[in-house]
Amino acid sequence: MSAAAGKYLTFFLGAEEYGMEIRAVHEIIGMLPITRVPRTPPVVRGVINLRGRVISILDLRRRFDLPALEPGPTSCIIVVAAHAAHVGLLVDRVSEVADIAAADIAPPPPLGGGAHTDFLVGIAKSAARVRLLLDISRVVDADDLAAAGPDDGAPTAA
Amino acid sequence: MTCISRAVPAWAVARRHPSSRSVRVPPASRRPSRNILSRFEKLSAAIGRLGVSDLETRGALRTDVLGLIDHVPAGRARACVSLRLVAEALRPDRDRGDRQPALHQAARALLDAVRGYLASPKARDRLSVIEGPERSTIAIMRNLPDRRPPSVVARAESLPALALPNDTDRSLLGDFCDEAREYIESAEAALLVLERQPDNGDAAQTVMRAFHSIKGTAGFLKLDGLVALAHHGESLLGERRRRDGFAGRVAALSLRALDALRDTVANLDASRAGAALAYPPDFLDVLRELEAIDAEPGAAAVEHGGSRTAAVATARDGAATHSARVRLDRLDALVDLVGELVVAHWMIAQDPETGHDHPELARKVAHAGKLVRDLHDMSMGLRMVPLRGTCNKLVRLARDLAERAGKQVDCRVDGEMTELDRNMVELVADPLMHMVRNAIDHGIEPPDERRACGKPAAGCLTLRATQMNGQVVVAVSDDGRGLQRDRILERAQARGLVRPGEVLSDADVLDLIFAPGLSTAQQVTDVSGRGVGMDVVRRNIQALHGRVDVHSMPAQGTTITLRVPLTLAITDGLLVRVGEERYIVPTTNVVVSVRPERAALFTVGGRGEMVRLRHDVLPLVRLHQLLGVHGASEDPTAALLMVVGAGDRRCALLVDAILGQQQVVAKPVTAGIGEVAGIAGAAILGDGRVGLILDVPQILDLARRAQPNAQAVA
Numbered sequence A: 001m002s003a004a005a006g007k008y009l010t011f012f013l014g015a016e017e018y019g020m021e022i023r024a025v026h027e028i029i030g031m032l033p034i035t036r037v038p039r040t041p042p043v044v045r046g047v048i049n050l051r052g053r054v055i056s057i058l059d060l061r062r063r064f065d066l067p068a069l070e071p072g073p074t075s076c077i078i079v080v081a082a083h084a085a086h087v088g089l090l091v092d093r094v095s096e097v098a099d100i101a102a103a104d105i106a107p108p109p110p111l112g113g114g115a116h117t118d119f120l121v122g123i124a125k126s127a128a129r130v131r132l133l134l135d136i137s138r139v140v141d142a143d144d145l146a147a148a149g150p151d152d153g154a155p156t157a158a
Numbered sequence B: 001m002t003c004i005s006r007a008v009p010a011w012a013v014a015r016r017h018p019s020s021r022s023v024r025v026p027p028a029s030r031r032p033s034r035n036i037l038s039r040f041e042k043l044s045a046a047i048g049r050l051g052v053s054d055l056e057t058r059g060a061l062r063t064d065v066l067g068l069i070d071h072v073p074a075g076r077a078r079a080c081v082s083l084r085l086v087a088e089a090l091r092p093d094r095d096r097g098d099r100q101p102a103l104h105q106a107a108r109a110l111l112d113a114v115r116g117y118l119a120s121p122k123a124r125d126r127l128s129v130i131e132g133p134e135r136s137t138i139a140i141m142r143n144l145p146d147r148r149p150p151s152v153v154a155r156a157e158s159l160p161a162l163a164l165p166n167d168t169d170r171s172l173l174g175d176f177c178d179e180a181r182e183y184i185e186s187a188e189a190a191l192l193v194l195e196r197q198p199d200n201g202d203a204a205q206t207v208m209r210a211f212h213s214i215k216g217t218a219g220f221l222k223l224d225g226l227v228a229l230a231h232h233g234e235s236l237l238g239e240r241r242r243r244d245g246f247a248g249r250v251a252a253l254s255l256r257a258l259d260a261l262r263d264t265v266a267n268l269d270a271s272r273a274g275a276a277l278a279y280p281p282d283f284l285d286v287l288r289e290l291e292a293i294d295a296e297p298g299a300a301a302v303e304h305g306g307s308r309t310a311a312v313a314t315a316r317d318g319a320a321t322h323s324a325r326v327r328l329d330r331l332d333a334l335v336d337l338v339g340e341l342v343v344a345h346w347m348i349a350q351d352p353e354t355g356h357d358h359p360e361l362a363r364k365v366a367h368a369g370k371l372v373r374d375l376h377d378m379s380m381g382l383r384m385v386p387l388r389g390t391c392n393k394l395v396r397l398a399r400d401l402a403e404r405a406g407k408q409v410d411c412r413v414d415g416e417m418t419e420l421d422r423n424m425v426e427l428v429a430d431p432l433m434h435m436v437r438n439a440i441d442h443g444i445e446p447p448d449e450r451r452a453c454g455k456p457a458a459g460c461l462t463l464r465a466t467q468m469n470g471q472v473v474v475a476v477s478d479d480g481r482g483l484q485r486d487r488i489l490e491r492a493q494a495r496g497l498v499r500p501g502e503v504l505s506d507a508d509v510l511d512l513i514f515a516p517g518l519s520t521a522q523q524v525t526d527v528s529g530r531g532v533g534m535d536v537v538r539r540n541i542q543a544l545h546g547r548v549d550v551h552s553m554p555a556q557g558t559t560i561t562l563r564v565p566l567t568l569a570i571t572d573g574l575l576v577r578v579g580e581e582r583y584i585v586p587t588t589n590v591v592v593s594v595r596p597e598r599a600a601l602f603t604v605g606g607r608g609e610m611v612r613l614r615h616d617v618l619p620l621v622r623l624h625q626l627l628g629v630h631g632a633s634e635d636p637t638a639a640l641l642m643v644v645g646a647g648d649r650r651c652a653l654l655v656d657a658i659l660g661q662q663q664v665v666a667k668p669v670t671a672g673i674g675e676v677a678g679i680a681g682a683a684i685l686g687d688g689r690v691g692l693i694l695d696v697p698q699i700l701d702l703a704r705r706a707q708p709n710a711q712a713v714a
Helices: A142-148 B010-016 B032-049 B055-074 B076-089 B100-119 B121-127 B134-142 B170-196 B201-220 B224-244 B248-272 B283-295 B307-320 B328-350 B359-382 B388-404 B422-443 B447-452 B485-494 B506-514 B534-543 B623-627 B696-706
Strands: A006-013 A016-021 A025-029 A044-050 A053-059 A076-082 A085-091 A093-100 A120-125 A130-134 B384-386 B409-414 B419-421 B459-468 B471-478 B547-553 B557-565 B570-578 B581-586 B590-594 B601-604 B608-613 B616-622 B640-646 B649-655 B657-665 B679-684 B690-694
Touching: A006 A076, A006 A085, A006 A130, A016 A093, A044 A085, A044 B690, A053 B679, A076 A093, A093 A130, B170 B201, B170 B248, B170 B388, B201 B224, B201 B248, B224 B248, B224 B283, B248 B283, B328 B359, B328 B422, B328 B657, B328 B679, B359 B384, B384 B388, B384 B422, B388 B409, B388 B422, B388 B459, B419 B422, B422 B459, B422 B471, B422 B534, B422 B557, B485 B506, B506 B534, B506 B547, B534 B547, B534 B557, B570 B623, B570 B640, B570 B649, B570 B679, B570 B690, B581 B623, B581 B657, B608 B640, B616 B623, B616 B640, B616 B696, B623 B649, B623 B696, B640 B657, B640 B696, B649 B696, B657 B679
Parallel strands: A016 A130, A053 A085, B409 B459, B581 B690, B616 B649
Antiparallel strands: A006 A016, A006 A093, A025 A076, A044 A053, A076 A085, A120 A130, B384 B419, B459 B471, B471 B557, B547 B557, B570 B581, B570 B657, B590 B640, B601 B608, B608 B616, B640 B649, B679 B690
C-alpha cells in the first residue's frame, strides 16, 4: 500500500515530521491527565476521559523507538479513529494540515526492517522538508502493539 | 368454519370478565394511543371469549378490529365495513346451540360501543398519534385490500423460490422478522411444555397463535411458502393434536416446522443486509410432510374442545399490551446516560462548594440524589430480562442432542424467571449451550449403561438459576457418569499440561477440563468432543467478570456452575488508593477491610506472604507490586488489607487507603490495548479523571501465578 495524495495532518516527534491522512483524525486535544494502565506495554501511556469516553493513549515516540520524553507544553493528543475505536496518539507538536500532491510522494525507502518502516507508506518531499507519511491503522494495530511491548506478566516496576 | 363453543356460555364469560365492557366508557386518557389500543385488544379478547373457538376466524376478527384503528381517521365508512365483518362472523344463524341469543347480544353491544366511540371527534384526534409496535400491524392493514387471511394455501410442489415483491417495505420486513422471532420463541417454549404435558391446552394455543400470527403477516408480505407452512403448522397443533394427541409424529413435526419457520425468518432477516434469499434446505420436506398429514382423512371432522384454553389465551393477549417494545440501542443509550447522570450528580454532591456553607443547597442536592438513584435502579431494571428464553433453548437443545445420541433425558428447569441484564443473557447463552452439550454428550450415559448401573434409563439434566449477592448463578447438572479423574489426568499429562509425578488435588484435576485442548470424549461426535468447549466457556465467562466451577462425583454426575454479575454496565465499587493511583474494587468482591496486627502476618516457605484473619488464613497480595505502582505503602500494619473474593477464592489485597464508595459506569479499556489482565474496565471518577476497575477473579489468578506457594488463593 502506498500513500495517496490529499490532505495530511503533520506533526513532530523530535526533529522528524510525520503526516497522517486527515480523514483518520477525529480531533486534536491538549494534554489531559492520563491514568496509567498496569500490565500494558510501555507504548501505552494509559487512558484519558474524553468527554465521558475512555480512550487509550499511545506514545508515538515509544511506538517508533525514539528516545522517551515527558510531555511538554506543546505536546498534543491526536485522536484518531481506527479499527472501529478511538485512540489517542501522543505527539510532541502538531504542525499543520498540508496538501500533498501525488508527484511529491515517494515510496518508503527500504530501510532494512527498521522498527517503524512497517508504518511508513510514503515519503513526501517538498522544497523545504521531508515528511514521513504513516498508515495509522497499522500504527494502532492492537496485535502488533501487544507484540511490540513485552508483557510477560511481570510487574512493570518493582 | 365458525363454530361456537358450548363449553362456556358467552354471557357467563362476559360477566366474569368485566374488562370486556370497559370499551363502552372510555376513561379520560393521558396516553391516548396506548389506551385505545388496549381497548381494542380488550374488544378482540372479548369476542374471543364469546366462544368462537375456531382460531382462524377469531384471528381474522382480531385483525379486522385492529384494522379499524387505521381506517377510522381516513373515514368512518370503511371502519363500518370492518365492523360489519365482525358482526357477520358472529352472526347467530351460523351457529347451533341455545346460547346464540346471549352471544349475539353481547357482540352487538360491544360493537355498538366501539362504533360510538370511534364516531367521536376526540377519538379521531387520538387515533392519529398511534406509535410503537402496533405500527407494523397498522402498516399491514394499510396495504391490505382484503382483510381476510389468504384462504388459498400454496402447495409444496408448486412453490416458487423464496422472493420478496419489489415493493416490499424493508422496515416492515424487519418488524415482521422481529415479531416472528418472538412468536417462534414463545411457541418453542410452549412446545416443550406440551412435550411434558400433552394435554396442556394453553401451550397448544400459544403455538397455534404463533403460527397464526406469522401466517397473517407473511400473507401480507406475499411469502406464500411461509403462509403454507404456518397454516399447516396451525392445523397440526389444532385439529390433528386434538385428535391424535401431542406425541410421536405430531410432536416431532411441530418442532421441525418451527425450525423451518425460524430458519426462513433468519434468511429473510439476512436478506435485508443483502444476503441471497432462499428457503432453508429442509423447508420443502417439512412442508410436504405437513401437507401429507393435513390431507389424511379425519382431519376435517373436528371435535372442538378448545374453549377453556381460548379464554386463557385471550386474557394473555390483554396482558401483553402492557409492555412496549423499545429499540435496544435506545435502551442502552438511556442506561448509559443515567449512569453518567449518577456520576455527574456524585461530582456535584462531592463538591466542597455544595457542602458545609450552603445547607439548603446540600439538602436539595441530597434530594436530587435520591431521585437519581431511583432513576438509576429503574433504568437498570428496564434491561433486565428473565432467563426463561435461554432456558427453553437449552432444554430444546438437550432434547435434540439426546435424541441424536440415542439417549434419554429429562430436563428440569428451576429459577427460569431469574433476571439478568439483557446483554448478559445473550453472552451467557453460548457458554451454557456448551455446558449442556457436554452434559448430554459426555455426562449422561446411554440407557443400557444406565440400567446396568442401577440408574433409571432416562438421565436427568437440571438447569438451576438463582440470584445471589448481585450475581446470577446458573448451574447445569447431570446425573451421568461424572468426570473421570484418571482419564483427565492422563490426557493432561499426554498434552504436557501436567508434569509426570505432579500431585494434584481432585479439584485441581477437575479444573483441568477448562484447559485449552483437553477433551476426554472417547470419540469425536458432531456435537462435541473436538477438544474445544470448556476452555472457551471459561474464557467467555471470565470476560464477563464471571466464574465457572465444576463439581463432579464418579457415577453420580457433574455440576458446572457459572456465576456472572447481573450487569456489566454499572459497578458499585470501593475507591482505593495505591500509591499515586486510584482503583475501583467492585463491592460484590469485597468481604472486609482490616488493618492487621503484626502477629497476624507470616510467610510460607520464605516467599508466600499470608495473613491470619480470625479463622481464615489468606494469601497477602501486594497490589502495588502486582500492578507496578510506585510510592505505595509497604507495611500492611500501617496500611489496609482488603479481603476480596470471587467464587470461593479469597485473598487480602494490600492497599494504602479506602477513599470512598462509588457507583461507576464501567467502560471498556480495550481500544488499542486489547484485554488487560486484572482490569475489568474504566470509569470516570469524581474529578473527571479515569479510574480503573479491578477484575478481582483475574487479580486472584495473577496473584496465584506470582505466588505459586499460596495454595489458598486457588
